[in-house]
Amino acid sequence: MLLMPSIADTMPSHWATLSDDDLTAENVHKSLDYIKDDLWVAAACVDRVLDDPAVQRVLLDIALERTAAALRRSQATLAAGDDEDNTPERPDALASHFTNLPVDARLCAIRALILDxxxxxxxxxxxxxxxxxxxDDAENTPDEWEDDPWADSAQADAPKTAEAPFTLSVFLTDSLLRSAxxxxxxxxxxxxxIMFERHAAHLWPYRISILDSIPEHVQPLSYRDxxxxxxxxxNLEKRTASSPWRTEPDWSETPDVRATLAASGLHLDIPLPILDPLLDRHDEPLSADQLSEWYKTRIRRVISSTGMIDVALAVVQHAAPQSVPGLDEMGEELSLLARLVYDAPQGDDEMDDDWTLDRWSTMDPIAVVRAYLAHSTPETLPKDxxxxxMPYLFVLESRAERAGNPDPTIRTRILYEYILSAPLDAAAAVFEASKPILPTAQRIIQNDEDMARLALACLYGSNSLGEWTTMNRIFECLPAWDITRDDDQEDAADTTIISLGAYVTPSTARPRCTASDLLIFxxxxxxxxxxxxLDILDVHLESGEILSRWSVPAPLRWFLQSNSDVPEQRAWANRMARRAGGSEDKLNTLDDWEWLLEDMLKLTGKGDSGLRGAFGLLSQDEVLQIFLSGLLSTGNFSIAKAVIKSPKNKLSLSPEALEDICLSCSRELxxxxxxxxxxxxxxxxxxECLDVPPPSDRLTREKEFIEATSRLSSFNVMSARGIPISPLEIRLTKDRLSLVSxxxxxxxxxxxxxxVILDLVDKLGLRNNIVAQVKTxxxxxxxALQAEDFSRAYQTSERMVETVQGLRSSYPDIDTPEIQQASEVCWVACYQLGRQPEFDDVDKKLSLLGRxxxxxxxxxxxxxxxxxxRLENEDIEAREERLSSRHDGRTRKSKTPNTATSLRSRLQDFHMPSPPLLSTPDAAALASRTFRSVTANFPFSVTGRGRQSSLHEQESTRSGSRRREGDELANQATRVFSKGIGWLIGADAEDE
Structure with a gap:
């Protein structure tokens, strides 16, 4: 409140009741003109701050008029004092006046505020x-209402202006800095x-704060002034020109008056006009360095807050004609960065790239080049x-020169590094834009030798397996030199290629040879x-196309690695022959296979340049064999026969070689x-593969072996529990008779x-092997014995004896190992069946023991x-029992001893004393041991536990108890047979 308490108490009630909105020029005059108290009226006018400019001006004019008398009195008093003392104006006199007349002091203070x-x-x-x-209004107005025929034409033509960001009352009372x-x-x-022009004295010290309030996205052209x-x-900042409303300050606004009022000690409710906070104040002009630093800060703020490189560049471009130093390099950087942001091709995610000047400054040159060309297509790449x-590379070269470190290779070095790391289609576009037939100034790569080196490095450093068309495009762009080389030069070049093959081979130190590494080579x-x-490259490209055609592509560096590697070339030839027929586009016609054969032979030959193809280390015969193996592995045997019998006769192989290949492929299958x-x-x-070549004994034996394998599979032979035996296991079984067992x-x-079993043995490769037949x-x-089929066992034994006797009679020397082994197997088998207690036919048993x-x-x-x-004694006892049953008791008693005696006496001549080594009461056990020693030469393992058990029972059995034990022995035999003939193959009887 600006009024004195006494004045406030005497204020007219009608003035207080008037609201600011009700005030008009007329009622202001009516309310204040009749009041004689100048201080009250001036204070009342100052106390009212309105938003209506016209009414506010009336109030200020009335207040200014009411302060004029106090101003004159104060000036007169000061002037009179000066005249009396003949001295200049003295603050002491003015202070005395204000002390004696405080109303004038207040009116002078109000006057200064009113003028402001x-x-x-x-x-x-x-x-x-x-x-x-x-x-905002223009944006919210629909386009269709612009031509509204019912709108008032005058109103439609009048442009709508925006409302000021503050009202008059706020502008009058708030800080000028805040409004600016x-x-x-x-x-x-x-x-x-306008504010800077009219109030420069107040705003110029705060110009930096005002500039910083301008949004960073605004184009500097809008606020360039x-x-x-x-x-x-x-070398200092220029001052802004000003035109204040009053060229001379009022007496009440002079520093002496202000100082006197402040020192008078009077309590003033009226604030001094401008009391802005000391916020980033710069009363003096800035130096050149300060100006440069401010511009750099402004540019960084623009980029970091908005990412608008063009706005930042415009700031630099404005500062340049203003002679601000130190911005040239930043201008270069912004210009180059602007090219990246606005001129370079952009991908779908360009909004995700947050480009700042700091990020740009930390990028190395090759990263900048890759960023420029990241979204270029092969069609636009040369132009980009x-x-x-190129402008960026020129800038780098210029900077190096300005820094005193000239580097004339910087352009080519960075460009070449990009080409080496670019995709093949992009590199091809660069090479096509660098053809030697183009003018030098229009070529990206201007040196022919560099072009050849780059092409070799790019192609041999690529891992591509299918871009052969692109590779040929690159090759067709390369220069062709007409050079006559002598033998030494050719040898040196070939040695270089051999060295290159070793160079590109992976090692622990360098797992992969990159294109940059190859360029160094x-x-x-x-x-x-x-x-x-380049000649070698031509051959390798042709070979690569051929391999790719048949679904066995290889990277171009493989041709260098395999240049002197026979196993590698052979392996790839096998892959080509086999994968071509087994690919998705399987070859089904004779023409296709002949085409494959023609290509394989082409890879073994030499071209016009005398250089070898991909299979140059392989002979044609070997390639023919590999081709036929691949063809046979696909099962196209009709085509194989057609190729062999083709009138073109490209598959010229000897009968032996053809047979070997078919056998090998058959065994592989x-x-x-x-x-x-x-x-x-x-x-x-x-x-069926064995039917491709003409028949022969080897092929017949192999077919029989396959038939035997099929028969073995039909018997459900297992290699493990629940797992049928595989063909490979059958082939790898060394003892084929174990399969029969x-x-x-x-x-x-x-x-x-x-x-059937004997035929199986023959087809297992044991045909004409008498020993194997005997063992079978x-x-x-x-x-049969295990199954208690004694009749069949006897018949088989008789056949075995006949076979052995035929063998012994056909050889003059029966001491040969084969005859001895067959004889030993035969007598042991006869011996075992002949002493079998369950076998009731004594005559057959005696016959077997005789054999x-x-x-x-x-x-x-x-x-x-x-x-x-023992068998004979049992037979005699049995006969005695039968004879005694036919006669009376006495007759039997008289005849039986005589008969028995006569039989025993006839056998005395055959009695042989036991040798010391065999002197034992257990003859059956000795026989069992003998059988085990003999069957050691069987092709299968023989255990005698079951036999020993039977022999032991036989030893302890007499004729009267044999039938009593029959059931137990039958049960035991059944259990043995259900397990299989384990004694033949080494099974443990204890598993029962």
């Missing part, structure tokens, strides 16, 4: 005149210019290099070596077969099919005779 408000009122009026159009910053933030630059500039004559990359090569390398049945699958292919042990009725018959007999006596070695005669003698 009048200036602000004038400024506000000017601001409203230059208010910009209402952008608000205008700057709202981009009312014309209004801001406010940006600081440099005076080159003083010229308009984006090619860099020192002379022109002759480069020309030779056999080994890969999951089932042994030769009516389907790989086993069927293995069988598995058949007999796993099939209850297999022993009944003697001819022995196993059949023993299996055993005939074939056994001398040291075993005693054991066989003991068994024969």
């Amino acid at each position: 408000r009048l200036d602000r009122l004038n400024t506000f009026v000017e601001i409203c005149k230059v208010a910009p159009a209402d952008a 910053c608000l205008l700057a933030s709202r981009q009312w630059f014309s209004a801001l210019g 406010f940006l600081p500039a440099l005076n080159t004559s003083t 290099i010229w308009r984006l990359v 090619f860099q020192p090569l002379p022109l002759s070596s480069l020309s030779r390398a 056999y080994d890969n077969a999951s089932s042994g049945n030769y009516t389907f699958g790989d086993m069927k292919l293995a069988y 598995r058949v007999l042990s796993s099939n209850n009725d297999a022993y009944k099919h003697t001819e 018959l022995a196993m059949l007999a023993d299996t 055993a006596l005939e074939l056994c070695p001398p040291d075993k005669l005693h054991d066989v005779l003991v068994a024969w003698r």
Whole structure:
């Protein structure tokens, strides 16, 4: 409140009841003109701050008029004192006046405030005149209402202006700095210019704070008049021109009056006009360095807050004509960065790239080049290099020169590094824009030798397996030199290529040879070596296309690595022959396979340049064999036969080689077969493959082996519990007879099919092997014995004896190992069946034991005779029992001893004393041990636990108890047979 308490108490009630909105010029005069108290009226006018400029001006004019008398009195008093003392104006006199007349002091203070408000009122009026159009209203107005026919034409033509960011009352009472910053933030630059023009004394010290209030996204062209500039004559900031409303201050506004009022000690409710906080105040002009630093700070703020590189660049471009130093390099950086942001091709996610000047400054040159060309297509790449990359490289070169470190290779070095790391299609575009037929100034790569080196490095450093068309495009762009090389130069070039093959081979130190590494290798090569390398590249490209055509592509560096590697070339040839027929586009016609053969032969030959192809280390015969193997592995046997019999005769192989290949392929198919049945699958292919060449004994034997394998599979022979035996296991079984024993042990009725089993043995590769036949018959007999099929066991034994006797009669020397082994197997088998207690036919048993006596070695005669003698005694006892049953008791008693005696007496001549080694009361046990020693030469393992048990029972059995034990022995035999003939293959009897 600006009024004295006494004045407030006497204020007219009608003035207090008038609201600010009700005040008009008329009622203001009516209310205040009749009041004689100047202080009260002036204070009342100052106390009212309105938003209506006209009414506010009336109030200020009345207040100014009421303070005029006090101003004159104060000036007169001071002037009178000065005249009396003949001294200048003295603050002491003025202070005495204000002390004696405090009303004048208050009126002088009010006058200074009123004058300031009048200036602000004038400024506000000017601001409203230059208010910009209402952008928000224009945006919210639909386009279709612009031509509204019912709208008032005058109203439609009148532009709508935006409302000021503050009201008059706020503008009159608030700080000028705050109002200026608000205008700057709202981009009312014309209004801001009026404020700077009319109130420069108050605003110029705070110009930096006002500029910082301008949003960073605003184009500097809009506020260029406010940006600081440099005076080159003083090397300081230029001052802004001003035109205040009053050129001379009022007496009440002089510093002496203000100081006197402040020192008078009077309590003033009226605040001094301008009391802005000391916020970033700069009363003096800025130096050149300060100006430069402010511009750099402004540029960084623009980029970091908005990312608008063009705005930041415009700031620099404005500062340049203003002579602000130290911005040239930043201008270069912003210009280059602007090219990246606005001129370079952008991807779908360009909004995700947050480009700042700090990020840009930390990027190395090659990263900048890659960023420029990140979204360029092969079609636009050459143009983008010229308009984006080349200017950047020129700037780098210029900077190096300005820094005193000139580097003439910086452009080519960075450009070459990009080409080496670019995709092949992008590199091809660069090479096409660098063809030697183009003018040098239009070529991206201007040096022919560099072009050749780059191409070699790019192609041999690529991992691509399918871009052969692109690679050929690159090759077609390369220069061709007509160079005549002597032998030494060619040898040197070939040595270089061999070294290159070792160079590109991965190692622990360098797992992968990059294109940049290869460029280092090619860099020192002379022109002759480069020309030779291009010739080799031509051959490798042709070979690569051929391999890719047949689904076995290889990276180009493989041709260098395999240049001297025969196994690698052979492996790739095998892959080509096999994968071509097994690919998705499987070859089904004779023409396709002949085309494949033609390409494979082409890879073994030499081209016009005398250089070898991808299979140059392989002979044609070897390639033919590889081709035929691949063809046979696909199962196209009809095509294979057609190729072999083709009139073109490209597959010229000897009968032996053809047979070897077919056998090898058949065995490969056999080994890969999951089932042994030769009516389907790989086993069927293995069988049919043997029909491709003309018949021969080897092929017949192999076919029989496949048939045997199929038969073994039909018997359900297992390699483990629940797992059928595989064909590969059958082939890898060294003892083929063990397979027969598995058949007999796993099939209850297999022993009944003697001819089938013998045929199986023949087809397993044991045809004409008498020993194997004898062993097979022995196993059949023993299996029949286990099944208690004594009749079949005897028949098989008789056949075995006949076979052995035929063998012994056909050889003059019966001491050969084969005859001895067959004889030994035979007599042991006869011996075992002949002493079997469950076998009731004594005559057949005696016959078998007689065969055993005939074939056994001398040291075993005693054991066989003991068994024969026991069997004969049992037979005699049985006969005695039968004879006694036919006669009376006495007759039987008189005849039986005589008969028995006569029989025993006849056998005394055959009695042989037991040798010391065999002197034991247990003849059956000795016989069992003899059988085990003999069957050590069987192709299968023999255990005698079951036999020993039977022999022991036989030893302890007499004729009267034999039938009593029959059931137990039958049960035991059944259990043994259900397990299989484990004694033949080494099974443990204790598993029972």
